[in-house]
Amino acid sequence: MAEEVTKSIYDITVKDMNGNDVNLSTYSGKVLLIVNVASKCGLTHSNYKEMNVLYEKYKDKGFEILAFPCNQFAGQEPGSNEEIKEVACTMFKAEFPIFDKIEVNGKNAAPLYKFLKTQKGGIFGDGIKWNFTKFLVAKDGKVVERYAPTTSPLKIEKDIQKQLEA
Structure with a gap:
């Protein structure tokens, strides 16, 4: 059975923190x-601090941050969804959606990440290198840019504004 070809991010269903499907x-x-x-x-x-700033500023203008916890890098996300929610939402005051913990690399990589990586490969191949790799997706569901983990979210603000105005 051939793997179905994902044409857009909107063809993908993910799970939220409670295990519910979210298309x-x-x-x-x-x-x-x-x-x-x-x-x-x-x-x-x-x-988290900078993503909160961006979210606060643009959430009413058609911008959304989708966060996917992943424990594939030095075991830095070992907790359960409840523990992750505690850190993200209580400690870091994140209001944007945080989804079920996933894998971003390897044979068990989530379909979303397989799709993102085919759209925008990294400098050193397609694999996600570390936590906080960022993908900017346009209103039509196309991946427009990929940013390194060390790229500060606020440095992406102009690109976000450009997409919101498009």
Whole structure:
């Protein structure tokens, strides 16, 4: 059986923190920043802080951040969904959606990440290198840009504005 070809991010269904299916078509027409997150990474504090700033500023203008916890990098997201929610929502005050923990690399990589990587490969091949790799998705569901883990979310703001105005 051949793997079905995903044409758009809106063909993909993911799970929320409670295990419920969420079809990404729910976000059709919005500009998305998709990020693989971790609670215990050196980049965690600054990324959550800056993503909150962007979210607060643009959430009413058609912008959404989708965070996917992942434990594939130095075991920096070892907790359960409840523990992850505690860190993200209580400690870091994240209001944007945080989904079920997934894998972003390897044979068990989530379909969403397989799709993102085929759309925008990284400098060193397609694999996700670390926590907080960011993908910017246009309103039509096409991946427009991929950013390194060390790229600060606020540095992406101009690109987000450009997509919101498109």
